[in-house]
Amino acid sequence: MVAGRARTLIQGAFGLALLAGAVAMLDTAALVDGLGRLGPAAMGACILVLTVEYPLLGLRWYYMARHAVPLSRREQMRRYLLACFLNTFTPGQLGGDVYRYWSLKDTASSRAALLGLLLQERLLGLVSYLAFFLACFVADRLSGRPLGEGGWVLLVMAGVAGSGLAALPLAAPAARLLRHLPVGGRWTAAVIAVGEEAARLGPPRRFIVLMGLSLAGGCGLWTLGTQVVAWDIGATADFAALGMAATLADIVRLIPITVQGLGVREGAFAFVFGALGYSPAEGFLIGAVAYAAGSISLVLCGVIGRLLPAEADPAATGQRVP
Numbered sequence: 235m236v237a238g239r240a241r242t243l244i245q246g247a248f249g250l251a252l253l254a255g256a257v258a259m260l261d262t263a264a265l266v267d268g269l270g271r272l273g274p275a276a277m278g279a280c281i282l283v284l285t286v287e288y289p290l291l292g293l294r295w296y297y298m299a300r301h302a303v304p305l306s307r308r309e310q311m312r313r314y315l316l317a318c319f320l321n322t323f324t325p326g327q328l329g330g331d332v333y334r335y336w337s338l339k340d341t342a343s344s345r346a347a348l349l350g351l352l353l354q355e356r357l358l359g360l361v362s363y364l365a366f367f368l369a370c371f372v373a374d375r376l377s378g379r380p381l382g383e384g385g386w387v388l389l390v391m392a393g394v395a396g397s398g399l400a401a402l403p404l405a406a407p408a409a410r411l412l413r414h415l416p417v418g419g420r421w422t423a424a425v426i427a428v429g430e431e432a433a434r435l436g437p438p439r440r441f442i443v444l445m446g447l448s449l450a451g452g453c454g455l456w457t458l459g460t461q462v463v464a465w466d467i468g469a470t471a472d473f474a475a476l477g478m479a480a481t482l483a484d485i486v487r488l489i490p491i492t493v494q495g496l497g498v499r500e501g502a503f504a505f506v507f508g509a510l511g512y513s514p515a516e517g518f519l520i521g522a523v524a525y526a527a528g529s530i531s532l533v534l535c536g537v538i539g540r541l542l543p544a545e546a547d548p549a550a551t552g553q554r555v556p
Contacts, residue, residue: 272467272523273466287451288315294358297447303338312544312545315536316540317334318532322529322533358435358444360398366454367481370475371395372392377474381511409432453477459524471517475507475512479507483498503518504518
């Protein structure tokens with residue numbers, strides 16, 4: 235426990251150092267000016283938009299897991315919102331996954347299926363980010379705006395996103411290949427079961443619904459929240475630029491080198507803005523404000539989840555699940 239606290243302190247200090255370094259390298263006057271233009275109404279609107287994101291993602295989890303976790307939509311949503319709150323202060327946003335596993339392991343059809351679904355949720359989130367980033371990149375290129383310094387990194391990222399999406403149909407066949415591994419035993423069987431559940435993205439209708447909720451909640455509303463901040467401070471970046479910055483920042487912040495990606499995520503916003511020819515200072519400020527609003531929205535999710543009344547486990551009571 236002491237080692238864990240020390241690691242958190244080190245990560246927090248490193249994140250603050252990254253923030254300080256970024257501020258020192260950016261246009262301080264532009265940062266101060268933009269912050270002075272930010273009004274409480276815009277901050278409140280951003281918090282509201284980002285809070286609405288999580289019920290959509292909770293609905294995605296319900297549709298994803300209802301075949302294996304026999305709980306009502308409201309109970310699934312209640313636990314999902316509590317899990318979102320736990321993501322506020324855990325590295326890689328793993329706290330919510332751990333909470334859901336321990337909360338649902340005795341209700342799920344099998345623990346391997348539950349682990350597979352949690353991995354599938356991560357996979358769908360990554361796929362939606364790649365698709366959204368690629369769509370925003372194409373929209374930005376069609377606008378005819380020249381890339382700035384470092385724009386080649388965005389070209390590489392677009393290539394990686396396209397390659398990842400092209401390889402998605404191989405997920406299920408690759409999982410089935412695990413059954414041919416020349417090893418046996420209970421643990422091997424469990425790993426295979428988890429992998430197969432994680433890769434089971436179909437049928438097509440299910441995949442379309444889950445991807446739609448992912449793109450609307452995890453990508454669209456998140457980008458809209460940054461757009462609200464951009465409008466209020468008078469930034470010139472369009473929705474496509476904000477979408478690239480928002481998705482890239484959310485991916486890189488999962489690297490556990492700082493607490494919740496502090497410093498890394500804001501730096502990603504600044505980099506994308508500079509690579510697209512916009513003001514890096516504006517990008518940094520938009521990212522910092524949006525993530526602050528996002529933290530408040532996660533706390534609100536916890537409050538809402540705590541206020542929702544808990545329901546009895548239908549498996550234990552013999553009730554039917556709606």
